[in-house]
Amino acid sequence: MFGFGIPELLILLVIVVVIFGAGRIPEIGSAVGKSIRNFKNASEGKDAIDITPKKES
Structure with missing residues (x-):
C-alpha cells in the first residue's frame, strides 16, 4: 500500500x-x-430523504 x-x-x-x-x-x-457511508449511498442513487409522494389508499 504505497510503500507504507x-x-x-x-x-x-x-x-x-x-x-x-x-x-x-x-x-x-x-x-x-x-x-x-454517505458517499456510497449517493453513488448507489439512494437519497437521504425520500421525497416521493405517497399514494392515498
Missing part, C-alpha cells in the same frame, strides 16, 4: 495525535466513516 510499513504508519499516527489530540481522534474517525 508499520514504522511509517506509527510515525503518522503519532503526528496525528500531536496535531489533533487524543480526544479528537474518535470524532475524526466517526466523521470519516459517515462521509464514506
Whole structure:
C-alpha cells in the first residue's frame, strides 16, 4: 500500500495525535466513516430523504 510499513504508519499516527489530540481522534474517525457511508449511498442513487409522494389508499 504505497510503500507504507508499520514504522511509517506509527510515525503518522503519532503526528496525528500531536496535531489533533487524543480526544479528537474518535470524532475524526466517526466523521470519516459517515462521509464514506454517505458517499456510497449517493453513488448507489439512494437519497437521504425520500421525497416521493405517497399514494392515498
